[in-house]
Amino acid sequence: MQISFYKYQGTGNDFIMIDDRGQEFDDSDLQLVSKICDRKFGIGADGLILIRNHTEFDFEMIYFNADGSQSMCGNGARCAVAFSAYLGIINEKTNFLAIDGAHDAILKDGLVELLMGNVAGIEVKGTDSFINTGSPHHIRFVEDVENYPVFDEGKKIRYDQMHSPAGTNVNFVEKLSEDEIFVRTYERGVEDETLSCGTGVTAAAIAFGRDQSVASIKIKTLGGQLSVKFKASVDGGFNEVWLIGPAEQVFAGKINL
Numbered sequence: 644m645q646i647s648f649y650k651y652q653g654t655g656n657d658f659i660m661i662d663d664r665g666q667e668f669d670d671s672d673l674q675l676v677s678k679i680c681d682r683k684f685g686i687g688a689d690g691l692i693l694i695r696n697h698t699e700f701d702f703e704m705i706y707f708n709a710d711g712s713q714s715m716c717g718n719g720a721r722c723a724v725a726f727s728a729y730l731g732i733i734n735e736k737t738n739f740l741a742i743d744g745a746h747d748a749i750l751k752d753g754l755v756e757l758l759m760g761n762v763a764g765i766e767v768k769g770t771d772s773f774i775n776t777g778s779p780h781h782i783r784f785v786e787d788v789e790n791y792p793v794f795d796e797g798k799k800i801r802y803d804q805m806h807s808p809a810g811t812n813v814n815f816v817e818k819l820s821e822d823e824i825f826v827r828t829y830e831r832g833v834e835d836e837t838l839s840c841g842t843g844v845t846a847a848a849i850a851f852g853r854d855q856s857v858a859s860i861k862i863k864t865l866g867g868q869l870s871v872k873f874k875a876s877v878d879g880g881f882n883e884v885w886l887i888g889p890a891e892q893v894f895a896g897k898i899n900l
């Protein structure tokens with residue numbers, strides 16, 4: 644049996660997208676997910692996304708990391724919005740369901756603007772911080788992030804006992820100016836550095852702009868430019884958190900099942 648797939652990338656975070664409104668893909672077959680995402684034995688991607696029908700939402704996004712584990716994916720969600728528009732499921736605006744709940748999104752000026760979930764607060768861990776933006780993120784500010792050993796240091800923190808048993812994604816952040824940061828991320832579930840991580844840059848932007856009541860932060864990643872806007876709430880949390888950036892279809896093909 645063959646099924647169609649599309650490949651999308653959002654600032655270099657790449658995803659295999661499957662229109663699964665017919666629910667033909669066996670979402671319990673995690674070995675299949677990781678085989679399809681394998682860069683040598685499969686198509687190769689940081690994650691796989693199924694687009695399914697939902698009675699109360701425009702669509703549901705089912706996201707898997709490359710190893711078959713599940714969490715919220717910000718760049719993947721932006722790509723899922725672009726793919727759903729390509730499929731004709733939505734136009735410029737949408738309200739869809741992901742693992743962490745409902746999300747609004749807008750397609751504007753060639754970019755996807757994604758409303759993230761509200762963020763409860765920041766947990767301070769020594770000089771680092773920890774923020775959950777739908778997925779867990781450890782944030783460390785460093786100098787010269789371009790030359791930082793992201794894989795080795797990221798892996799250590801990802802498996803550190805303080806984040807056990809779930810583990811965490813790890814973001815290394817350099818301040819470039821008053822409103823711009825450069826972020827590199829070690830991703831749980833990919834078990835490597837990715838070129839960009841949407842929930843990660845969102846967490847990094849919040850850690851960076853935490854003292855502002857309304858913030859608009861530009862983010863440089865190895866895969867391109869993103870921006871994050873948010874408002875601080877009186878209870879120490881953050882709301883109206885928007886992740887904004889490009890999402891592009893790069894490939895289409897068939898998978899042999």
Ligand SMILES: N[C@@H](CCC[C@H](N)C(=O)O)C(=O)O
Pocket residue numbers: 656708712713714715716717718719778779812830831832833837839840841842843
């Ligand atoms: N690349 C993603 C994050 C995907 C989930 C993460 N790897 C986890 O397991 O927590 C993004 O763009 O947010």
